[in-house]
Amino acid sequence: MEYKDIPTQADVERIAGFRQPGCVSIYLPTGTTPAEADRARIELKNHLASAQRALEKLEVPRQRVQTIQAEGERILEDRDFWRYQSRSLAVFLDGELAETFRLPNRLTTACEIADRFYVKPLLRALTFPQTALILALAGNSVRLLRITPDRPPERIDVPGMPKDAADAVGLASISGRQADGRIQGSEGHKVRMLEYVQAIERALHPLLANSTEPLILAAAEPLIGIFRGAGEHPHLVPEVIAGNPEDKTDEELAAAARAVLDRLYASKVAALRETYEARVAAGTALVDLSDIARAATFGAVESLIIDIDRRVPGTVDEETGVITFADDDAPGEYGVVDEILRRALGSKAKVYALHAEDVPGGGAAAAAIRFPV
Structure with a gap:
């Protein structure tokens, strides 16, 4: 199993x-x-x-x-x-x-x-999976946490992760004093911070390469800028948890990260609504359920938004996509929206489940289409 x-x-x-x-x-x-x-x-x-x-x-x-x-x-x-x-x-x-x-x-x-x-x-x-990774990055420590909605934050042991900047560059401290004649002062400090971040990225790469979870950075400058500039981070969230993460417990970081996720998802919903409204105006998105059912039947739905809480009793014709509405769901029937959903998934449509107030057009569903039907 x-x-x-x-x-x-x-x-x-x-x-x-x-x-x-x-x-x-x-x-x-x-x-x-x-x-x-x-x-x-x-x-x-x-x-x-x-x-x-x-x-x-x-x-x-x-x-x-x-x-x-x-x-x-x-x-x-x-x-x-x-x-x-x-x-x-x-x-x-x-x-x-x-x-x-x-x-x-x-x-x-x-x-x-x-x-x-x-x-x-x-x-x-x-x-909206409500899970994320937090990279708590400071000069003297680094932690990787995973958060979920209903559990305490979990510390993830990452093989090869340096304990701190000194560990990453083989120094006893990060004070800027060196006896081997290498770069010193503020320039040397930045070089060592870059080496530190690069060592962290090498350790994280096997984990992040296979993850789709949002990555939230908790750090202060200059580490924020150094981390963002050191490599590609496709799932890195734009908003950071600012300040020295050493001043925050795992639980405090988790609470801050959940607030970041809430704002991230709210912005995604707003952007989705704006995109759909523009596409409705251009004739490449639909908000009428009958039109959406027909489009889904012929594989024309590119993306679909559904009201997660609403059921519309009825059936959808297998060949034409015509809806026959009913007063109640028949035994073994999940209703019109669920059948539209099944057909849209069958043509590889991206599907979003939102609450009623976030569905464009105010109906049970909205769909962006690949071609008119």
């Missing part, structure tokens, strides 16, 4: 692409304490029993039902897995796929059985 914490776009696309009767999607709130994990485990056990009854009622082949039961039991019995939880847990089972995600955002409990998986709740974590 493969356990992941934050789903990638590829994960969501893959899960959304499954279509066969008997797909079981379970979401439940969890927690980081043993008592919370025990409650979540009991809730999952109850959901699995409910899912079994529903699968049998739908006349799903007995062999598949037994396989789904067995996969669910493996999750329940994996004590190491239950020791480490986040705010919510997503479980997907269908006899072929068995996958879990520990999610940093708080989701309401749900157990859905249909001919596809219910993926919309995953998208909030994908849009």
